[in-house]
Amino acid sequence: MFIAMNRFKIVKGMEEDFIEIWKRRESYLEGVPGFREFHLLQGQSYDDYTLFASHSVWDSPQVFEDWTRSEAFRLAHARAGSAKNVYMGPPNLELFEAVI
Numbered sequence: 001m002f003i004a005m006n007r008f009k010i011v012k013g014m015e016e017d018f019i020e021i022w023k024r025r026e027s028y029l030e031g032v033p034g035f036r037e038f039h040l041l042q043g044q045s046y047d048d049y050t051l052f053a054s055h056s057v058w059d060s061p062q063v064f065e066d067w068t069r070s071e072a073f074r075l076a077h078a079r080a081g082s083a084k085n086v087y088m089g090p091p092n093l094e095l096f097e098a099v100i
């Protein structure tokens with residue numbers, strides 16, 4: 001099992017706007033070979049931002065890499081980052097391989 005998490009720092013007060021972007025998105029994950037689950041996670045709030053993570057679960061690093069090079073990835077990100085007022089900078093990608 002392989003997990004890809006992208007951490008987003010969202011400007012305080014813009015949390016609902018960010019959640020709406022994800023709720024309204026056109027998802028292309030269903031049917032992607034090796035894709036298992038997706039969650040949007042809301043974390044702690046700090047002085048000037050709230051932490052979120054997009055959390056995706058895959059069968060293996062290979063199927064995840066294949067998806068990042070796919071048309072499904074390109075389509076899902078065609079508008080990503082366009083609502084510049086909600087983000088405090090670019091997201092932070094973290095990749096994990098399950099060892100147990």
Ligand code: HEM
Nearest residue numbers: 004006021025026027028029054056068076079080081093
């Ligand atoms: C390899 C790096 C990345 C991974 C693993 C990743 C992961 C994901 C996943 C799993 C989805 C849902 C796709 C779907 O439902 O079909 C998604 C969509 C999205 N991603 Fe990424 N992403 C990456 C890069 C980025 C970057 C650089 C941004 C910049 C802001 C970003 C922002 C977004 C947003 C905002 C959406 C929702 C799409 C929309 O606006 O409708 N992602 N991402």
